[in-house]
Amino acid sequence: MMKYLILTLFFFSLAFSGQCQNDNWIKLAEKTVAFKNETDKVNLLGKENTVNKIKLKCVQGTLELKQISIVMKGGERADYDAKGLGVLTKGMSSLAYAVPDKGGKIDYIELEYDTKGKVVLTKKAKVEIWGKEDR
Template sequence: MKNKIKLLALLFAVTISLSSFSQSSNDGNWIKIAEKLVAFKSDKDVITPTGNERKVDKIKIKCVQGTLKLKKVRVEMSDGEKKEYDAKGVGVLSKGMSSLPFNLPGKNNTLKKIELEYDSVGVMMVTKRAKVEIMGHVIK
């Protein structure tokens, strides 16, 4: 009886680890659209992607240095459709963290521009300025 329980527990653990591995390996279609170094103040940046960077269906913000408080993300698509995401639920992003993906409107649209509103968290001369990467999920 104990051997059966151990076998079931082992099988369960292997199943969980394989499913999490397959989810992470299926998520490899992200490309870097832009990289921004953030000032120590409230700021707004506009990013205009070019070429294949425009053909994405989702975007996410990844912090690669420092700390950042994301406020809003706005996108404009090639057909003029605009969408604003309230990113306050994302909270504070520290080095290595990324936001949840933001689904872009429309099926066959391309991304025209991205607007980010944020606060950089830290003290000048003491901490490093935040650096973020805007990642796009490539449409297959």
């Protein structure tokens, strides 16, 4: 009985995570990260850089986020402590983080992270950055 309950909850959570991904979120960037503690500067793809919220999705490997910084073209910066988020594994998404200047354009995003895993056993972690503009 407990096994069926756990399976039901698992599939229920997958249904909602897939729905959230398509709820007007657009892919802003992707990054393959190395197996070490590091801070990476991520430039956005294309011209889609005017959003109100961003979130991260791990599409490969395992990643522990420590800090996310959103830097606007005007110089404004917002730093978010992501340690409480825990570890992201394949398919998991972070919380949505507010962009500091709602009408402004994002210049770049800095990710401070620690990848989990062994170089020989697992692939590098890949992260996608998604953005959403609330109207």
